[in-house]
Amino acid sequence: MGFIAEVHLVHDDLPLVPTMERHPGTTLTYEYGTRGNDRRLQFVSAFGDEFARLEDAMDADPTVSEPTRIATFEHRAIYRFAVETDLEIVPDRCAADGLFAFSITGGQGRWTVRVYLPDRDALTAFRSRCRDRGVSFRIAQLYDSTVSDDETYFLTDRQREVLTMAYAAGYYDVPRTITQDELAERLDISDSAVSQHLRRAVSELIAATIENGHSPDHYS
Structure with missing residues (x-):
């Protein structure tokens, strides 16, 4: 497995x-x-x-x-x-x-x-x-490993870049160590662009993770 x-x-x-x-x-x-x-x-x-x-x-x-x-x-x-x-x-x-x-x-x-x-x-x-x-x-x-790792193929280069920086910089840490505004400044893009890239990337990752043939009952 x-x-x-x-x-x-x-x-x-x-x-x-x-x-x-x-x-x-x-x-x-x-x-x-x-x-x-x-x-x-x-x-x-x-x-x-x-x-x-x-x-x-x-x-x-x-x-x-x-x-x-x-x-x-x-x-x-x-x-x-x-x-x-x-x-x-x-x-x-x-x-x-x-x-x-x-x-x-x-x-x-x-x-x-x-x-x-x-x-x-x-x-x-x-x-x-x-x-x-x-x-x-x-x-x-x-x-x-039955959970798919194919998510990397669903991300655009830009989505992967923004998500990688957000992750490594601590945006997903608890508590967060960087804000969305700070990410936008570091990437030299707008706050709304950061939000869109992250939401689309996370959506693709979730889809690649859960769409693996398992029903919700599999995890209960």
Whole structure:
């Protein structure tokens, strides 16, 4: 059957956590990592429009070196950097347990990962490997994989961008750590546009989640 989990990971020495703490408006999406010349290289997307401040924070971040902006789009930039910490957001060894990461997002001094796990043993191994390195591991959501994960295919790029920033910036936290007006200012769009994007995105996610052949009695 398998499980899908959303996990919050916190440690001062995780890649780019010092950057997120120095620049709390940062919203990051991990893209991919590779190795070259005995170095770990990683790529992230950063959302917002204060890239100069973000790059100052990256330059002062001991967990990374040589941060380089390799592409710039509207409200988004892609960075490459070398990793200077032994800690991994998702330990490589977890792949052998069948863990698959759907998404890895950063904001407010933490990384949030959404992963598929084939069984609870894989979840236990993931948690143990993080906690053995002193990484705070908190499960925010856990549900069986019969719930569809196809929602990513229903979102437009703009809906996904707005929803990702809202989520990582704490709009859905309890209590909220950012307002809709602040999101609108950060995205340089109107408050009503933020509201429309979020409502449509959430509507698509709900539809993709509940329209899976189960009747309401299934959950009672």
